[in-house]
Amino acid sequence: MTFNSIEFKYRTFLAQQGKLFTQERATILHFVLSRKDHFSTDELLFYMQKKGIDVSRATLYRNLKSLVDAQILVEVDFGHGHTHYECIAVRKPHDHLICHSCKTVIEVQSKSLQKVIQAMTNSQNFHLDHYQLQIYGLCKKCAEKENKISKVATNPRQKKL
Numbered sequence: 001m002t003f004n005s006i007e008f009k010y011r012t013f014l015a016q017q018g019k020l021f022t023q024e025r026a027t028i029l030h031f032v033l034s035r036k037d038h039f040s041t042d043e044l045l046f047y048m049q050k051k052g053i054d055v056s057r058a059t060l061y062r063n064l065k066s067l068v069d070a071q072i073l074v075e076v077d078f079g080h081g082h083t084h085y086e087c088i089a090v091r092k093p094h095d096h097l098i099c100h101s102c103k104t105v106i107e108v109q110s111k112s113l114q115k116v117i118q119a120m121t122n123s124q125n126f127h128l129d130h131y132q133l134q135i136y137g138l139c140k141k142c143a144e145k146e147n148k149i150s151k152v153a154t155n156p157r158q159k160k161l
């Protein structure tokens, strides 16, 4: 979707709710669409303030919620204790590998998985808007670290045997 068509979608959504597309909403939409990756409210707030935009956290939070309702953003949970957002209007479908140790998030794409999901939803006559898988585990670095730790921990026991 282009910037103009996203803006049109948002304007239409707001009009249906009797709300106006204010300058503030336009600014927030602009910043949201400039993000190429996922972001939390605080990350976006910090970024906007750095660019000299005076916006409160509560206002930003409300606007992000409204963009989710308008199906321009999706909420994603990385198990960080705060919500992340991603712009489905501009991003290609992808899934997330989430390391629960260092909190790293790796984006992955699988054409064959997309085909399976499509076939699954088709068979139920279910209209698919979007999907996203959150896959939890340990990244390469953390898995190697944990391996080292467990080797050290098991050594003393081995000596006793």
Ligand SMILES: [Zn+2]
Pocket (backbone or CB within 6 Å): 040, 078, 080, 082, 084
């Ligand atoms: Zn986070």
Ligand SMILES: [Zn+2]
Pocket (backbone or CB within 6 Å): 099, 100, 101, 102, 103, 104, 138, 139, 140, 141, 142, 143
């Ligand atoms: Zn990790």
Ligand SMILES: [Zn+2]
Pocket (backbone or CB within 6 Å): 037, 038, 086, 094, 095, 096, 107
């Ligand atoms: Zn992502």
